[in-house]
Structure formats: structure tokens, C-alpha cells
Amino acid sequence: MDGRVIAAESKPWQNPSAQPFISLRGVTKRFGNFTAVSEVDLDIYRSELFCLLGESGCGKSTLLRMLAGFELPTTGSIRIDGEDMARVPPDRRPTNMMFQSYALFPHMTVEKNVAYGLLREGLKKSQAYERARDMLRMVKLEKLARRKPDQLSGGQRQRVALARSLVKHPKLLLLDEPLGALDKKLREETQFELIKIQETLGVTFIVVTHDQDEAMTLATRIGVMKDGVIEQIGEPREIYETPRSRFVADFIGTVNLFGGKVDVAAPDMMRLDLHELGPVLVPPQTGLTHGQTIWGAVRPERFSLSRARPENTQNAWEGVVEEMGYIGHMSQYRIRLANGVLIRVSQSNRLRDEDPISWDENVWVSFNPAAFRVLTE
Amino acid sequence: MRGWFLPLAVLFGFIFLYAPIVSLVVFSFNESRLVTVWGGFSTRWYGELLRDRQILSSAWVSLQVAFWSANLAVIVGTLGAFVLTRFGKFFGRLLLTGMITAPLVMPEVITGLSLLLLFVSMELTLGWPAGRGLTTIIIAHTTFCAAFVAVIAQSRLRSMDESLEEAARDLGAGPVRVFFDVTLPVIAPALVAGWLLAFTLSLDDLVIASFVSGPGASTLPMVIFSKVRLGVSPDVNALATIIIGFVLVAVIIAGWLMRRAAKRDIG
Numbered sequence: 001m002d003g004r005v006i007a008a009e010s011k012p013w014q015n016p017s018a019q020p021f022i023s024l025r026g027v028t029k030r031f032g033n034f035t036a037v038s039e040v041d042l043d044i045y046r047s048e049l050f051c052l053l054g055e056s057g058c059g060k061s062t063l064l065r066m067l068a069g070f071e072l073p074t075t076g077s078i079r080i081d082g083e084d085m086a087r088v089p090p091d092r093r094p095t096n097m098m099f100q101s102y103a104l105f106p107h108m109t110v111e112k113n114v115a116y117g118l119l120r121e122g123l124k125k126s127q128a129y130e131r132a133r134d135m136l137r138m139v140k141l142e143k144l145a146r147r148k149p150d151q152l153s154g155g156q157r158q159r160v161a162l163a164r165s166l167v168k169h170p171k172l173l174l175l176d177e178p179l180g181a182l183d184k185k186l187r188e189e190t191q192f193e194l195i196k197i198q199e200t201l202g203v204t205f206i207v208v209t210h211d212q213d214e215a216m217t218l219a220t221r222i223g224v225m226k227d228g229v230i231e232q233i234g235e236p237r238e239i240y241e242t243p244r245s246r247f248v249a250d251f252i253g254t255v256n257l258f259g260g261k262v263d264v265a266a267p268d269m270m271r272l273d274l275h276e277l278g279p280v281l282v283p284p285q286t287g288l289t290h291g292q293t294i295w296g297a298v299r300p301e302r303f304s305l306s307r308a309r310p311e312n313t314q315n316a317w318e319g320v321v322e323e324m325g326y327i328g329h330m331s332q333y334r335i336r337l338a339n340g341v342l343i344r345v346s347q348s349n350r351l352r353d354e355d356p357i358s359w360d361e362n363v364w365v366s367f368n369p370a371a372f373r374v375l376t377e
Numbered sequence: 378m379r380g381w382f383l384p385l386a387v388l389f390g391f392i393f394l395y396a397p398i399v400s401l402v403v404f405s406f407n408e409s410r411l412v413t414v415w416g417g418f419s420t421r422w423y424g425e426l427l428r429d430r431q432i433l434s435s436a437w438v439s440l441q442v443a444f445w446s447a448n449l450a451v452i453v454g455t456l457g458a459f460v461l462t463r464f465g466k467f468f469g470r471l472l473l474t475g476m477i478t479a480p481l482v483m484p485e486v487i488t489g490l491s492l493l494l495l496f497v498s499m500e501l502t503l504g505w506p507a508g509r510g511l512t513t514i515i516i517a518h519t520t521f522c523a524a525f526v527a528v529i530a531q532s533r534l535r536s537m538d539e540s541l542e543e544a545a546r547d548l549g550a551g552p553v554r555v556f557f558d559v560t561l562p563v564i565a566p567a568l569v570a571g572w573l574l575a576f577t578l579s580l581d582d583l584v585i586a587s588f589v590s591g592p593g594a595s596t597l598p599m600v601i602f603s604k605v606r607l608g609v610s611p612d613v614n615a616l617a618t619i620i621i622g623f624v625l626v627a628v629i630i631a632g633w634l635m636r637r638a639a640k641r642d643i644g
Contacts, residue, residue: 069546069547070543070546090543091546091548091549091551092549095547096547097544099544101538103540103541103544104544105562105563106563107562116545117548120548120549120550120554164548165547168548168549
């Protein structure tokens, strides 16, 4: 991960004077009465690996297809590298796409598939095939150059598709669920390979995925989409730690959500009154007023479990371990509080010979006030 | 019940379909001049057939017609299918859909008659086609064969992964290039099957050809039909057997190509 200097470490999105490489303004796409993408504003910077994350039907693929030029926005503008894309057909755009189905030409060999784009560019046959072979070497497939796509495994096809979409050195590479068809182990390996390739070539990547782990691993920034709207844009850590809405908090990872009201909102202390937990003390936060409806989100790993009541905090509740699942590096618990509320807690297993909390034990659940995220949407 | 019913049904089905053909093939090797009396095995009528100028020349006409109308039907049918599957909604789409498949359900007598009227009035107003003959039969056969090709090509185009075409676009090919580089090769097996089907349909047609042909351009079915009217002669059996052989081979190849294409789709 240390090689990702280009975008991940310079963080151009934090610099207001940085020039975005791709800029979408008010982009809307309607199919008849259905609005697939609604008023999207989005800036993506050079050499970013941006993930569009959302459930199927949230409009993420439509957004990608508009960048590739297969769909035209109903309203709004798309600029890539300063150039307005409204009248540029897909074959003239500085973008290439890796399709979810890979879309390898079944009647061409692997090397022909990869060389196809170069030949269309007007490159000489010998040069095109040489560059195609270089690219195949990069994805470690040079030995299979003469095979047809139906003689390859799923993982090999995925790499051919990647090679084909990268061989023209596009300014922007669009990847539609690039790892969706691979099994779990291969997917994890390929994730890091993808990052490495992206770093080496410095190409800007936009990846569409519904897999939050994939987005968290790959992305410099994530855009979480729902119903055609981007709910939140941010770095993986930002999205996880400070989700802006209940949807984002719930969609990314596991979360305990509580509903309630602001009880006291003073500059030096804030008390919330939650339906599930009663009064809770949290660090003061601006923009909240007495009586305002809020939701609270706490990640399972931010809770602590103990057999004795913790002394240094008021935010502690007594409950019983109802379920426990040992996963190896961590254990997951479901704690039933006295008032019937169920809380999900996970604890990492640091020591091999500790005496773990187990089923039906009476435990105290507590959290550090800083772990509590107040949501207003 | 299922134990004996199914094989029996299959057996009766096959007898119903193929008994006439089998008897025709058997009697084509009959020595006797009388069609219905077995006079011993002989290939005499095949020899006789080869000396029959009229039948040979009409067979040549039929092959020419079938070849050219199959070619044209594949072109027209593919274009029609492509427009219907890839151009989305456009003005007159429904009409075109109906018109392309109309020849499939239209009685042949009506197709033949309407084409005859068209050719006559075209000759009167445009001066082309001058008279009726090979050209008019080819045109007529193209129209109804194109319908069959269009149906086959449409189903293939629908089942084809459209992202293949998008991928080619994305890699820098214009729409025409995409059609020839990707679409055509991918649907090629279906088009070959369509060609073979068109070829056999054209070879087989009697009604439409009778309407639109002129002197000097009699197709094989027309000649056979006129011969049979004067009484069935054994050399017609021999001829029919040869035709069955051809059609059988063509149908087997077409079926094999379609199955291979379908398999490649899944894999």
C-alpha cells in the first residue's frame, strides 16, 4: 500500500485549488419515468481509484455507462480532462471499460482481443501484437495468447479483459464489478493486483461495486449511492467512521443504530435520550439543539465487554450473552440488555489463553463516548 | 403406463412422418415401370434420370434460384433483424416487425399472386423486369426466405451479449466496423443455418414459382408436378430420393451449426 503516492497520499480532494480530472455537474439520467441517476455532482482527481458503491439498481452502473458514452445524460454535463463529453461517441473517448461480463470477443484469440483496440487506433499489426503481448505479460497470461476465451478459466478471462482495457493506456479506466464473478480467495488476491497495476500505470480508475469490502480495500475514495443519488463521498475511513446518514452507516459494515432525542446540548457537555439505551453522555457537537430527533450509530468493535461494571464511564449497560460466534481473529456477540434491546458487539482475540466471555454470562456493555456517531439524516 | 406409451407414441410419430418418404426411397430402386409393383432392385431410373434433358435443366434452374435467393435472403433478413433488435424504438418499428414476418403466415397463393401483379405492373411502368423468368423467381423467393432468415437472425442477435458490441465501440471501432468485426462473426453460425434453410425452402417451392416464372425458367418442382399429372413415372421417385438426400444433409448441417452456436453462448 505504500506505493500509492499519487492520489491517496497527496489527497487532492482536500485541496480546494486542485483541478479535478473528471467533473460531473447536475448529471441526471431518466429512462421514461424512471430516474436512474439524479443530479449527481462529482469531482474525481487524476490517478484516483474511485469506487462507486451501492446496491443493484442504485444507478452506479448507469453513471459508469454515461462516462463511457453508452448512455447520454438527460441533463447535466460530464467533463473528462477539461473536455466536454456531450458530443463525443464512445469510440472517441479517452476512456476504456472493463465489462462485468468481460465481453471478450469469442471468435478471437486472447492476443487478438487485446490487440483489437490498438489496431483500431491505426497501429501497425506487428506493433499492436507486440504491445498486446507486453500487456499479457503484465497480467501473467503470455502463455495463453493463442487460446480462445472459451478455453480460459474465469480468473484468466478477467485478466484478459483487464489487459484489453488497459492496453490503449486510457486516461480513465471504468470497471464494472471487475471482481464480481471470481471466488472469494481469487477476489482478494486480485484486489491487490489491481491496486498494484493502477499504481504502476497511474491511470485513473473508477470501479463500480456492490461489495463494501472490495470498495474499502481498493478505493482512495468511495461514493455511496442510493436511488440515483450519491449519499456520501469520502475516504474509506471517513465513510466508516463518520457516516453522514443512517443508510451509509448501515450499508458500510455492521452497526448498532439507536433512535432518540437531544436532551442537553451545552457547549461543554451533551446528553442524549435514546429509546433503547436511555441517557447517554457524548462529546459536545455543534449544530444540535434541545429536543432534536437524532440517531446514534456505534460500530460493534467499539463496544467493550467486561464482567464487572466499568468504573470510568457512565455509558454502561448490563446484559446477557445471547449468542456468540468465534471467527478466529475475533468473536462476535449478541448481548440482550435488561430492557430487551439486542446489541451486536465484536471483540478481537488478542491473547491465545485469555478466558473468553461466553454464552449466558452476565456482562457489562460500555463504550467510549467518542465512538458514538450522532446522525441527523 | 409411461413405460410403453412413450416409445409407442414416438414409433407412431416416426411412422406417420417418414413412412411415405421411406416407401418413396424404396420404390426409386424398383425395376418395374409400374410404380406400385415391386419388380426387383435396380438403379435403372437413376440412369434414365440423367438422360432426361428437361429434368436436368430444370434442376439447374432450381439450384441457381436457390443459391441466389438464399444469398439475398441472408443479406436482407440480417439487415432487417439487426434494425429490429439494435435500433431501439423508432417510427414504424411495429409495422416493420409485422411486415418482416408476414410472409411466414401469408398463404403462398396470395404471395405468388401479389408478386405476379407487382412484376407485371413494374414491367408496364418501369420496363423492368422484362418478362418473367429466373430473375423474378429469385426476387420472389428472396422475399419469403428473408422472413425465415430474419427470424433466426433476430433470435441470435437477442441472445448475444450486447456488451460485446459495446466493448468494440469502447476500443475505438465505429458502428460499421463493430458490425463487421464483432456482430457478424458472432451470429455467423445462425446466418449459415438461415442460408441453408432459405436454400431448401427455395428448392422446395412450387406455388410461388409457378406464379412468377415465365417460359424457359421452370424449376424442378414445377417439372415434377407437371410430370406427375400425366401419371407418376419411376424416374420421379429417383429424383425425389436425390433431393431428400440433399435436404437431409443441409438440415443436419444447419442444426449442428445452431447447436454449436448455442453451446458457445453458454460456455
